[in-house]
Amino acid sequence: MNDAFGRQIDYLRISVTDKCNLRCRYCMPETGVPYINHDKLLTIEDYCEILAAAKELGIDKVRFTGGEPLVKKGIVALIQKASQIGFRDISLTTNGILLESMADDLQAAGLNRVNISLDTLDPNKYHAITRWGHLEDVYQGIEAARRVGFTPIKLNVVLMSGFNDDEVTDFFDLAHRDDVDVRFIELMPIGTGRDFKDLIVSNQRILASHPELEAVPSLDNGPATYYRCPGKRGRIGFISPMSCKFCSSCNRLRVDATGHLIPCLHSDLRLSLSEALGDRDKLKALMVQSAMIKPQTHHLDEGALTDKPMNRIGG
Known part of the structure; x- marks a missing residue:
């Protein structure tokens, strides 16, 4: 499936919940956000129907996000169903x-790999930025991912001036020590992130x-885009939307x-798939329509902002 600009659309990111067990300061307010009523959320059966339609259109890569997807019942x-679809x-x-507690079940279900958000290697700063998280829990999760064979393990780091931009070389050392991909992601002014x-720390400055x-x-x-420190293991990645x-x-x-089917993270365009559930052809038609209205580019660098909460669309 191609969009109006000839880009091949073969990747679907699915947010399975707006809930999260952390309150990262650039993502959610301390009191959280008003959660969506349960009857308005997609069911597991709904997701399976959407996945099957996407696969028929040539989508062959899927990522589950949140909120925090592991809190989703x-x-x-x-x-497992996505794996069975193929x-x-x-x-x-x-x-x-x-x-740590779910890695074995996830691997057995067919999960290939994980991206783990980790913005600091300092336990006190981690607790501060997440408001109540503990860094040791993340380290144990990384070890569990390695144990069950998820590869490559990717650590996502949002750099912020005056908070963690002094830890860049520490993350380089982590990539080498644990042979993981460390990816620096420019903060996007979306929702609370505004x-x-x-x-915002430019990745060009780090390079x-x-x-x-x-x-x-x-x-x-x-x-x-990926780099490596000469003679060292692990890759250093840069995701630079700004x-x-x-x-x-x-x-x-x-x-x-x-x-809601969202063609671009940075625009307010969306189509409702809920009305088409139960009709495979309508689901596929809406996906094709979404691809065709997908914008050519975002305009965040020109000051365009959106108030869409990141916890509902999964980044």
């Missing part, structure tokens, strides 16, 4: 807090400060927990 069964790659983005727009980094090929067609837009190669659509 039935997430293991949903991953997706080439099934992944999940998580904060890692529950990963309040932190003055703290300029570390000329020793050597470019290496990407293993997929994702938005990250300083170096990658819209020209965007290959994804998104579905939120209420059944």
Whole structure:
């Protein structure tokens, strides 16, 4: 399936819940956000129907997100169903807090790999940015992911000026020590993140400060550009939606927990899949329509902002 600009759309990101067991300051207010009524949320059966329609359109890669997807009741069964449908790659983005206890079941269900959000290696700063998280829980989740064979393990780091931009070399050392991919992601001024727009750290600044980094090929067609420290294990990735837009190669659509199909993270365009549930042809037609209205580019770099809460669309 191609969009109006010739981009091949083969990747679906599915938010399975708006709930999270953390309250990261750039994502959610301390008191949380008003949760969606249960009767407005997609069921596991609904997700399976959407996944089957997507697969028939050539989508062969799916990622489950949240909120925090591991708090979703039935997430293991949903991953198992996605595996049975036959997706080439099934992944999940998580904060890692529950990963230690769930890794074996997730691997047995067919999950291929995980991305783990980790913005600091300092236990006190981690507790501060997440408001009540504990860094040791994330480390245990990383070890569990390694034990069950999820590969590659990718750690997502949102850099913020004055908070964690002094830890860049520490993350380099972590990538080498644990042979993982550490990916620096520029903060996006979306939802609560708008309040932190003055703290955005450009990935170009990090690259300029570390000329020793050597470019290496990407293993997929994702938005990250990868580098390696000479003679060291692990890769250093940069995802730069602000300083170096990658819209020209965007290959994804998104579905939120209420059944809205979102062609672009940074626009307010959306179509409702809920009304088409039970009709495979209508579901597929809406997905094709969403691909065709997918914007050519976002305009965050020009000051355009959206108040869509990140916990509902999964980043």
